[in-house]
Amino acid sequence: MAEHFSYESSEVDWCEDNYKHSEYVVEYFNTMSSFSFFVISPIMLYLLHPYAKERNLAIHMIWTMMIFVGLFSAYFHMTLSFVGQMLDELSILWVLAVGYAFWFPRRHYPSFIKDRSTFSSLVLVVTLISTVSSFAKPTANAYILNCIGLHLAYVVVVEMRCCTDQKVLRLGKLSVALWVLxxxxxxxxxxxxxxxxxxxxxxxxxxxxxxxxxAVAYASTLIAYLDANYEIPYSLPGLQYWPCDKWAVGLPHIVLKGTTKTQKQC
Known part of the structure; x- marks a missing residue:
């Protein structure tokens, strides 16, 4: 078991030169760049709080788990250990699973599923099975995760076919462009x-x-916006960018122009 924690025990080795800047860090730039998760995730937690408060506070799990993705990614690239690889890849798998459970549109459920609770339970079972089976062929995990990302992108494209809001369409195009890049x-x-x-x-x-x-910040905001329109339409969701909505670049977030109180009055 101890050998799985040892440096370079993973079969994966990325292109960056090993131990170039430190004898304790195998891939220095790959390790340092993982800390971008620690910068973006807390900001997104803050920006999406009004939406999560109205929809479901458990949605905060997604960006909370993204912090752990960054932590495990940094550990993996620092050591290139087998344990680091599995923690990195499985944390991504569980972020995707939580996203599916909370945001997958109910109208796309299989016919035998009638509510989100049942769908979430199914996602949990599939994710648990995938977690165990991922140890059989670890080198294939990254490709499987990217395929899941492709399916999520397809669902978003289907959902946006009837959208005419230029701000939403722009966010969609930026999300796809960032993901492709x-x-x-x-x-x-x-x-x-x-x-x-x-x-x-x-x-x-x-x-x-x-x-x-x-890209995840852009795509998750887009998906959350579509979800808000479908699940809490009374909140009158809109899109803005942080730190300034007039800037050409920034982090997108949802603003709610309506409230639960507005719904009751109607």
Whole structure:
């Protein structure tokens, strides 16, 4: 068991040169870039609180768990240990599972599922099975997780077909663009390492960390907005950007123009 905690016990080794900047950190830039999760996650917890308070405070689990994704990612790249790899990948799996449980549109449920509680229980069972089976072929986990991301992107595209709000459409396009750019960095670092080594630029996986956490911030806000329109339409959800809504860039969040009290009056 102890060997699974040892340095470089994982089969995965990213393109960045090992031990280049520290004898205690295997992949320095990949480790440091993981701390972007610690910056974005608390901000998103704060920005999405009005929506979570109205919808379900348990939604805060998603960005709370994203902090652990960053922690386990940093540990994995610092050690390249087998345990670090599994913690990194399984934390992502559980974030996706919680997102499915809370946000998957009820109208897309299988016919034998009638409520969100039953659907959440099904997601829990599938995630537990996936967690156990992931130890059989750890190197395949990352590809499976990206496939799950593709399915989530497909569901969002389907949900937005009837949307005419330009601000929402812009958020959707930005979410997809960031996700595509992030995945491109991940794939290029994985399969074109020799090319980047010749250019002495082996930092694409670290850039992936930064891009993906921003992409998740954009995509989760978009999904939360669509969910709010469907589940709590009385709240009259809208989109704004932090720190300034007039800026071309920023972190998106939901503003609620209506309240539960408004619903009762109607």
């Amino acid at each position: 992030a995945i491109s960095c991940w794939l290029s670092d994985r399969f074109c390492c020799s090319f980047w080594q010749r250019l002495n630029f082996c930092y694409l996986h670290g850039i992936w960390h930064i891009l993906i956490v921003i």
